[in-house]
Amino acid sequence: MDQNFGAFEAIAITPGPHLADAANSLPVVRALLDLAAQLASHLESVEAISWGPARTAMPPEFFNSAITSWIEGGPFPALCLTGFKVDPQGRLHTDGMEWFVGREIVLSAELSRDRTSATRIAMRVIHEIVAIGRLDTLVEMSTEDGTKLSLEPIDGNLIVRSSM
Template identity: 40%
Template sequence: MQGRAGISLLFAAGSRPTVGDIETLLDVQASAGQTARISHRPEDEHGWLELLASGLTFDLRGLAPGRAAPLPDASHVYGLSVDQSATALEAVALLPGPHIAGGAALLPVVRTLLRLGASLAMELPVTAVCWNPAGAWMDPKYFTRIMFSWLSGGPFPALGLTALLPHADGGVRSAGLDFFIGQELHLGRRDSEEGTDTLKIAGRIIDRLVAHGPLQRAETFAGADGELLLAEPSADGRRIMVTRSA
């Protein structure tokens, strides 16, 4: 899980920010009341910084003049054209620091990391943002909008921090939810239901699961329009199967 954590900020080749650029940007943000600051600065050629935000430390790696961070796979794409996701890009990675890496999936860590990442993405010439646990590449404006919405009390951004993929039975399955709860979701689809409605229902279920943790036993709860949903963990506990009332 630790190796999957964090986000990657993707830049056109040759346009990654320098260590000095980040220092200047954080100074400007601090003057506006934001609290992230540099807590450790190695020599610039190493290309990384340790940042402190809300009492937690994060590593920002891949800064110029050092080597770029590894480029993540584009397993799922939101708001980007295929051409954009395939252009020559270089990555800067924002990762939980070593002291908190074991708790990388805890919501306070995730929320602080995403708040910091979104603030950087708003100010830097970012071409795309990847949430590494799901391999989800996003348009920077889409990323910042859904993250700030969630951080302000909105729903969990299922199409971004997880992916929802079509299943052979007409329903959807999640990818990346296991980072948060150790389980993936499979939601069946009703014949009369539009695909977008299935996605909305899956998103509401994911929002609940992320807030309450993994499903340990069968549970029923109300879906849209009073529909009854039956959620059950699979025999191995790694999947949540949700069936629909007739």
């Protein structure tokens, strides 16, 4: 689709100077995203919501639903606030998690083979890590289906592997 982006107007919602140092803290992020969702639901001409740290853009209805769910106690809206890419080794990488936890999350090639399963695992890991914050040591966790994972900070990333 060929869009003329010059025909669109944008509104950026950012914290004021008194909160600039806490711009990526969860309470500030939640408040700003809640405000964005409320604005988007009241402005009829909103075509897309963009999240800069992950370079994502999505329909306002999807954004509003995911953010409202999170604000009400649901899962972290990973599909709105995180991008995903695959590296030359076939590993699924996040794009944008560094903004929240200081590291991108990288699934091992083994866990990344099935892209649907890999995305589900990544979303589960993201939900847990955002709640914990930056990890600087090896951590073990299990998914709902019993898959055991090890999360290890290596070379600025958080590497996720299956642990037997």
